[in-house]
Every structure is written in C-alpha cells, then in structure tokens.
Amino acid sequence: MITRFLTDVRTKFNPFSPRAKTVRKFLALLPPNARASGMKIETQVLPRQSKEPALLEVKFRDGKKLNLDLEKMRITEVMEEVDRHSRILARKDELLGN
Structure with missing residues (x-):
C-alpha cells in the first residue's frame, strides 16, 4: 500500500466487533515511522457494547478525503481505493519532476 501521500488517518471502531x-x-x-514523517493518526476505540459502525477516513496530500464504508469493504478493497x-x-509528482 502506498502511504507516502497520506496526511491524515481517522478511525473509530469497536475492537470486539468482527x-x-x-x-x-x-x-x-501503516509504516512504523508514519507519525514521525508527518502523518496525523487519530484512533477512537468504542466500548464493547457499541453498535456504532466502524469509520475510516483518509486524507491525501492534495486535500482529497476518502470516507470508506467498512460495513461492505474488505481490506483488499480499501487498499485498492x-x-x-x-x-x-x-x-x-513524476510529471512535475519531484
């Protein structure tokens, strides 16, 4: 998975839910040095009895946000997106010579 263009990752989930x-x-x-390289990672862990759906929001360097529906997506589909x-x-970046 290409992570060097990610700036923000927000998650909210119940760790006991399948x-x-x-x-x-x-x-x-995510790489171990993600926070050191400037990526902002926010994780909110919900209580065990919570029925709230899991949330994964990813923001890229160009400002685009992806709100991924984790009720229907598997990890391979998330990685593809x-x-x-x-x-x-x-x-x-390649065309600009960076």
Missing part, C-alpha cells in the same frame, strides 16, 4: 478487522489491518499496514488515488498523485 467488522473492525478491516480497520485493524489497515492500521497495521487508497492506492488508486496515491498512484494518481505519484504520476503528478
């Missing part, structure tokens, strides 16, 4: 698996895997895919926009930004 639907939280996607969020946990996404957070595990994030990588799709990251590849677009990588092409723009």
